[in-house]
Amino acid sequence: MWDRLATDGLAILVIMCLIELIVPSRAKGPVMWGFNLVFSLMLFASTLYYAHFGSVPTYTALRELHQVPQIKGSVESLIEPEYFLFFIDLLVLAILWGVTLSKPKSMRLGRRPVWKIGVAAAGVVSLILSGWYIHNGGKIENEIVQAENLGFLDYQVAAVLKENRQNDEITDGNLGKTKSEVKKLQATFAYKDASSGKGNLQYFGAAKGKNLIIIQMEAFQNFPLHLSLNGQELTPVLNKLAAEGLYFPNFYQQIGQGNTSDAEFMSNTSIYPTGTIAMSTGYGDRELPSLPRLLEKYNYESSTFHVNDVSFWDRSKMYPALNFTHYYDKPSYTNDHFNAFGASDEELYRVGVEKLSELHKQNKPFYAQFVTASSHAPFNVPKDRQRITLPDSLQGTELGDYLTAINYTDYAIGTLVERLKQNGMWDDTALVAYGDHFGILPKLASEEFISSELGIKYNDQVSRYNIPLLIHIPGQSSGKVVERVGGQLDILPTVANIMGVSLAKEGFTAFGHDLLNVDHNIFGMRYYLPTGSFFNDDVLFVPGKGFDDGTAISLKTYEPVTDITKYRADYDYILKLMKLSDAYVKQLPKRGP
Template sequence: MNRFGNLCVRKARMILTAILITIGVFIWYKYERAHPETFFGTGKGYNLIVVQLESFQNFVLNTSIQGQLLTPVMNKLSSESLYFPHIFQQIGSGNTSDAEFISNTSIYPVGATPMSSKYGDRLLPSMARLLHQRDYVANTFHVNDVSFWNRNLMYPALGFDRYYDKPYYQQAKFNRFGASDEELYRVGIHKLKSLKQRHQKFYAQFVSVSSHAPFTIPDDNKRLKLNPELCKKPLRDYFTAINYADYALGTFIDQLKVAGLWEKSVVVVYGDHFGLHKKKFNPKEISTALGINYHKQISTFNVPLLIHIPGHHHGKIIDQTGGQIDILPTLANIMGIDLREEGFITFGQDLINIDHNIIGMRYYMPTGTFFNNEVLFIPGKKGFEDGKATSLRTHQLLEDITPYKTDYDHIIQWMKKSDKYVQQLPIRAEFE
């Protein structure tokens, strides 16, 4: 082949290479756009620490009153974590204990009966049992007596190996539930450090109570200084209690860092349920005090969810709508657990890797109430026919509800399936 022919071949190869590179970049771009970072296994092999914050609503994050941040610790944590701002409570009459049940099982509460009493005799598929298979131990911490809300039944049902309740804490009374959140975390750190020394991986759950209604805390523990004339007492007490709970969480994070556990643990923080009951607190008063748009249902039922993964120092906001029922599948993804391979049934979804979600609610709202990516739908007396759909983003009522009929029918059936599933779970040997 002559020199001209060789030159043509080289040029052809260069052009072909350029085309292939362009196609490759295009395919990569399209794939990345369609398949964002999955986070699967980013927490594999790490400890798992879950903090359930009492009466903690999402609106308090990144919010100030009279020039003071309500939650400086949570604000900073959200900037370094996966932050889910559109998560909603799904509890029934069991309240805080129902929140524990949902987050640990991804099963709906039945509503009128606390799950801790109705199904405390069962062998519940749970996060603890998933992690047991990976050589973890599972401990849970609560400053009240373990018999409160039948947790003495629920914790074994959920597969926790040990619970640390009232006798383990110094008995200086903080509120009507006992010791302070600071004391809860002090004891917890001591126990977790002991597990670390034995090279034992762990799942640890902490259930806080310092911000429990009626939100009265000792004067010495009040860090928020509010002008009484600008904020009525019940609301002022709530802000003060939430601010203390946030501070106490900060002491826990600091202790985890000193103990060398922070960078060895996936740390999850979420709210159990509302603090400001819509029948007792005026949304306009809250909106005026904080300069925000507070909705009597959407804002009331909206709770925070934050997941900090070791080595991830830059936060990511995940706007996907979700509920407490989605916590287990989301954490399973991060911990590197393939629930399909495990044959593990959930009624929630992995919030990191979905585009659409529907979560149901009952007890505090009519059965059939649901949140999806767009609206809060509340059935009326005739069910769907006279129901109302409110935009999650604008808080405005929508005139046309017909697009949401499929989601309504789905969530009614989905919760029925959850009820049937939990009913057929085996009874533990000691109760047979």
């Protein structure tokens, strides 16, 4: 958008004028060099960020810089040579600075009073115009469109103003009032048909008193399920679980800035990520209403297992906030050097079953969360762990490496099932498995390439965000495909239902719904897609500046939907619901020391 470069030009001019007016003459050169270098680095990093997240970063992303070394491999794969053009102006500046220094001191403009007045005037005019841009663009909900209209620097200012405005609104409210408003708003959406009545809840208490294991599968999309490659079943274990249990093929990610950790947060709280900060970092100091807290009332002990260091994504804060009794991180496992994170999924499950079997022997019911890492980008599965043979056309490709990693993740889950059977726990355990987020980036494997290589219909938005959800209930004799559209917020209400926990009786505020007992569903997404995006029974809707210039795509055909007028109420509803979710989580009490 070349016509919008003026917005960044004005913001930069404000900063340069301040440097010219405030910084002593001898220091101006180094300071200008420093500003140029920092700004170039910001643009370079933000371009990488956008390539991965599909979102323009704000100042809040700086809080997660310490996480970057942990995902070095994923980041490096996104760098393109043209990104380094951001630094070419440093060479131009060096030449100009050299020319300026060669002039006699008497000719340098920096010492003339008239020059100073001109700089001050330019700075004031630029500041006023930038403020005008921010005022007009600040009302745009879609962050990408807002950034396009404001430019990178003014977008940061708008983000600060928006955050402060929202915090002021939340401060004026209270938790009880917010919960009441949530309940009132949710009653306006017809999640249940009037004709369906108030009969018994389906599957309520189907796994009451049983152990609960939830597996969060790293970068696991739904399309590999029930797919074969040269006669090789890609996910035989999950296919079998789907055939014997509940399978939700129309299930989608909703994560925010915290990625994997946000998926953990949502599945355990049914609260929207704010999208401005990883929830573990921003709200790890709260007492979060959660699945571990709900099950604690039924004498359950909750543990979480992950092969990485617990400090990654500030899980050391989040796990106590969620009320997990134990966490088992990197030191708990034997490092078999599977990938950059260390231990393999097989080792994760070996240690997990070892710890859980001790509780089982004590007749202590447990809830265990496993967060896998073996299918993490860049999908480098060691040769001796690869279990499928790729066709020549997929050798050395992102798609081929991804399918190899997914196949291993599936195999490792099979080892968990076998260990549970060997230790007499399988028949007493409900097993839930879901993907945390997509794995394949469009720039590394296009929808055309995926579709042609695998013989499937793949869409960069719908298929990309489509993740699996499977639930195995002990004693269930036959499987069921649940077509209801759902998102990660719906995991807690659905699981609570099968565990025999009534959220209504517990007074639990959930922003998702029990997928086994709703006739319609709607849920928002505001990371990887802009604020105002939502899924309902029919479409994925993505706004433009607002609703009217938004686009919708059919979840069934992947074709554009031209008449979007009937979805306006859904758009307004989701915006209100997400704002209430933000208010709710920010008003939750902080934990004691």
